[in-house]
Amino acid sequence: AQTVTQSQPEMSVQEAETVTLSCTYDTSENNYYLFWYKQPPSRQMILVIRQEAYKQQNATENRFSVNFQKAAKSFSLKISDSQLGDTAMYFCAFRRPVTDKLIFGTGTRLQVFP
């Protein structure tokens, strides 16, 4: 069974600085998808960035980028130029290609302070 582990329950960063959130996963699959979702106090899960396992190039979306290490089964999220609006829970998630089931980690609470 696939599992997703986020070992940092809480992180904090000063505005404009860079922070990296960690995620590891366990699977025997070779092809899969990885996601980072943001959940602000409004509760809605918002897709931040996604990565296909067969792509070696790390995904980037504006200030958000990932470091995908397939052999190590690691998928970290880097947030550059942190903004106060980045304050939220961040969840790492895994999906096999033939299902719509997302497997989430336990989340990292990120606080951005002025």
Next chain:
Amino acid sequence: DAGVTQSPTHLIKTRGQHVTLRCSPISGHKSVSWYQQVLGQGPQFIFQYYEKEERGRGNFPDRFSARQFPNYSSELNVNALLLGDSALYLCASSSVGYTFGYTFGSGTRLTVV
């Protein structure tokens, strides 16, 4: 365009009661999934429906059931509520059965007392 809408936003029920939660997907989205998020944890997959058929079921008891209607909206039903059913219930929709990403609603906060 409206996003994924869920109703009600908050709900308080008594142990043993039944509850129905509703979800309207984004227009054109035919796949709807339900997740349970207990406080302090990540969401757990409950069901996925595509074109009105169940395509996936998570590790939840038979007290949990769902259905999808011809307009692709969906209901999640929970019978014989337990205190442990208190959680945020999230609905997500996508445009095809197997797709790359989802759009989530803001959830229904269910409290069982």
